[in-house]
Amino acid sequence: MDIILLERIEKLGTIGDVVTVKDGYARNFLLPQKKALRANDANKKVFEANRERLEKENAERRGEAEKVGSKVDGAEVVLIRAASNTGQLYGSVNVRDMIAGLTEQGHDVNKKQVIMGSPIKTIGMHDVTVALHPEVHVIVKANVARSDDEAELQSQGVDVLAQLFEDEQKEIEEAADANRIDPTLEPGEIPAELLEDGAAPAEEAAEEDAAEEEAASE
Secondary structure: OEEEEOOOEOOOEOOOOEEEOOHHHHHHHHOOOOOEEEOOHHHHHHHHHHHHHHHHHHHHHHHHHHHHHHHHOOOEEEEEOOEOOOOEEEEEEOHHHHHHHHHHOOOOOOOOOEEOOOOEEEOEEEEEEEEEEOOEEEEEEEEEEOOHHHHHHHHOOOOHHHHHHHHHHHHHHHHHHHOOOOOOOOOOOOOHHHOEOOEOHHHHHHHHHHHHHHHHHO
């Protein structure tokens, strides 16, 4: 379907552009949301007659959004959540959580403006986009941590998730040392220090069987 854009649509175009989109996208989203008109002769004339007004109104809305954006841009929302030792959340952080955090800081945003793609499921610092206007997008931070101390470390630039991984690897290596097992061995491989004269248990058993057979035949 050919349509006339009434506002900037990412990856499509800006006000006044005539573009072709899938019928379902136009009927279910662009037309009902009044973001576009069908590109027929009548609508083209209506648009051209109102172009100046539409562009002026869009500029005013963009200006207001830029003012709000200058305040919300870079905001950090701290979200304390329970998580495993590998940093996986027992649950997730979603759009509703981000709106609540931003609202608490005095920022006026709604669920249509917060773009996450998918819920956050690990601790760490995550970028979240806030679309205040089709031409004004800002980035806020979701600081997801297991405690206030972890959140503070992440605010300072510490990668807590990487630190957790390093700590886990260290524990594995320490446990391996305590059990006299070389962590670099392949599964099933026997440490050399547990073997006598370098012979494997299977080789020793074969030598013993051969000795017994020789003694029996004498």
